[in-house]
Amino acid sequence: MELLGNLGLGLGVALSLTNLFYCFLGALLGTLVGVIPGVGVLAAISMLFPLTYNLEPTTALIMLAGIWYGTTYGGSTASILLNIPGTPANAVTCLDGYPMARSGRGGVALFMTTVASFFGATFGIILLTLFTPIIAEYALRFGSAEYFALMLMGLVAASTISEGSAIKGLAMMTLGVIIGLVGLDSQTATARFTGGSLGLMEGVSLIALAMGVFGVAEIVMSVRRVKASDIDPESVKLKAIKPTSDDVRRSWFPMLRGSSMGSFFGTLPGTGPSIAAFLSYAIEKRLSKTPERFGKGAIEGIMAPEAANNAADQTAFIPTLSLGVPGSATMALMLGALMIHGIAPGPTLISDEPELFWGLIMSFWVGNVILLVLNIPLIGVWVRMLTIPYHLLYPSVLLFICIGAYSASFSPLNVWMVFAFGALGYAMRIFKFPGAPLLLGFVLGPLMEEHFRRAMLLGRGDFMTFFDRPLSAAIMSLTGMILLWSIWSSEGAKKRRTERANSM
Amino acid sequence: MKKFIAAALTALGLAMPAHAADFPTGPVTIVVPYSPSGNTDVFTRYLAPYLEAKWGQPVVVDNKPGGGSMIGTAHVAQAEPDGHTLLMTSSAFVTAPSIQPDLPFDSRTDLTPIINVGHVSFVLITNADSPYETLEQFIEASKASPKFAATAGLGTTTHFAMEKFIADSGANVDVVHFKGGGPAVVSILSNETDIYGSSISSAGKNLEAGKVRALAVLGNERIDVLPDVPAAAELGYTDLEIKQWLGVFAPGGTDMAIVEQVNADIKEALENQTFIDTVTPLEWTLNGNTTAEFKTQIDTELTKWQGIADAAGIKK
Secondary structure (H helix, E strand, O other): OHHHHHHHHHHHHHOOHHHHHHHHHHHHHHHHHHHOOOOOHHHHHHHHHHHHHHOOHHHHHHHHHHHHHHHHHHHHHHHHHHOOOOOHHHOOHHHHHHHHHHHHHHHHHHHHHHHHHHHHHHHHHHHHHHHHHHHHHHHOOOOHHHHHHHHHHHHHHHHHOOOOOHHHHHHHHHHHHHHHHOEEOOOOOOEEOOOOOOHHHHOOOHHHHHHHHHHHHHHHHHOOOOOHHHOOHHHHOHHHHOOOHHHHHHHHHHHHHHHHHHHHHHHOOOOOHHHHHHHHHHHHHHHOOOHHHOOOOOOHHHHHHHHHHHHHHHHOHHHHHHOOOOOOHHHHHHHHHHHHOOOOOOOOHHHHOHHHHHHHHHHHHHHHHHHHHHHHHHHHHHHHHHHOOHHHHHHHHHHHHHHHHHHHHOOHHHHHHHHHHHHHHHHHHHOOOOOHHHHHHHHHHHHHHHHHHHHHHHOOOOOOHHHHOHHHHHHHHHHHHHHHHHHHHHHHHHHHHHHHHHHO | OHHHHHHHHHHOOOOOOOOHHHOOOOOEEEEEOOOOOOHHHHHHHHHHHHHHHHHOOOEEEEEOOOHHHHHHHHHHHOOOOOOOEEEEEEOHHHHHHHOOOOOOOOOOOOEEEEEEEEEEEEEEEEEOOOOOOOHHHHHHHHHHOOEEEEEOOOOOHHHHHHHHHHHHHOOOEEEEEOOOHHHHHHHHHOOOOOEEEEEHHHHHHHHHOOOEEEEEEOOOOOEOOEOOOOEHHHHOOOOOOOEEEEEEEEEOOOOHHHHHHHHHHHHHHHOOHHHHHHHHHHOOEEOOOOHHHHHHHHHHHHHHHHHHHHHOOOOO
């Protein structure tokens, strides 16, 4: 019954008038920041960080956290309506969300992703409430070998993420890995592909890549091709958000699987929402009996990743609060907000600061309910965005992309990179090269390399280190099974196709 | 309004050349070569209002991150040496040049050291379940079977700390780089590595909770927050003083009168009790030395770290 007492304590803190206000403010700002392409959560939180100096630490954290998970809620909006990811974690939502919007189901897509977000977040919060100390201990068992095995599994599982030619998909994945290599090598400090530029030493920013390849390319492609009048006026009415019973039926399991994947990756420092979203999309496509629907507006393709990234948003607090280890730059900011007030998160945080810990967790519930209430009526507003003439909409989106790219690291170089990647993305569209594997290779490649090199160092150069450690061995064998299964199933699919052709 | 006019005059290039007597004549920009919210940024943003009040001019904190702090540093090295562009940076100033070739500036001449404002101490930590109760036991054990040391990244102060420790103690230890202090502490918690020279702030809660054990403070004296942990000097390592410090610089060739004035004005802020109370929770120990002392410190450290980098074969 101690848990109930703690929840009560937390709820009391979360529902105080001040905290409620800042929670609302955070969620609202987060939604806005998420909807505006390019302005990422890190930039938003950095800008608002000084505000928190004068707040109580719990209140400060409640507001910052609201921005953090609010962004992921809002981020799917631009992905679905404009094919421009609001945040990197929503990039994969473009793949099926945008086709849905094009076929007049934008309202449904927005409504369903809001539901998926709420579902995923709730799932994450339940884990956070019940198992924080246990999960934190468990996450410690993941060393470099395990991370590498996990990334490898992700890459194998995701190798079918794109439509069309497998060779083109593979080529894009490789290009992504190569772009990810730019910068200082982590173990020897050798500069790679920097061309002597100090700015490139930090590597290419994910925001610049995602904005360029998806956003700028989309805008360039649309010039003189689409008109606002292409959109069916009926599809932007509020009643058009009602999903069909088929949509609902198809959504349950993807949401559940997405939430589990997201919760898992959220707890591992260094992975987080983007990877969770990508991989859960890949898993859905692999499990689907009709994978050919993906990329053309399959509801599963938006439900799983949106549940996953929101679940990961919540569980990312587990390592941050209980180990004092931020999983990402944004989480490091949240730690900073606490440190300023003299609170150092760590194993004793829950017992030392029960009001802060439980108050924060309960504020997540409150914040997610606020987001749900806030987002559903807003869908009508967002969808109407599609009716804005493109000659007004797109220049302003470009402007926001520039601001976002700049503010990601306060570097004009990023803006140039957005345009370079925009050109690349445009060329890719013309020659029908898929964008998703490029992004996946970029995200996973450098992480794989980092963990592989470290695991080899720690294993003193012995490859068996990946199979000697039980957890890593288990993940490796699972990867092997996925690989075998995918070969088998693609052979089976081939056979079925020939049979069908023969019987005709 | 006064501020506005001064700002406008400066903007139009009408301001008179600066003399110490009338410094500053316009807004002062403090460049922080890190992203907003990092340790350096937060410290600078706390300090800025004190200087603003003292100088009667806006003090702007400008983040120019990248290149392991070298981008912002290069920016200030090339700025007008009139005291209106200053740099607040960390000890990366002395460590980064020894692993980054071809920097577009000379660390010794293109920047004028003004003042060392504070530092964070480092402690050597191991997992609390490890058998090593003292540093001596750890060094002995490493000779029997080689151990791993974590760092917060290649070329960071923690990396140099570990290399210096290995060189001075003769321990048989290989360094493994992690991305940041957090993952390095986790590698100690998860027994992936055996020893890490952590800043007090990263180790803090885990020390308190008894998850990690501190073997020595990397310095010549014990520190207040860990009174029972011996200083490296007590254990016979008299040259193992390694700190992450923060310091202010002006572009090379800045009028020494201005440099001295900035030094004095910052020192005044460092002695302000309200300021001390705000930054103490961040684990900073405030310093505030003279310009000459800081200059000597920089020159010594640049030589020292380059020597360690060469001896340890860290790639240049």
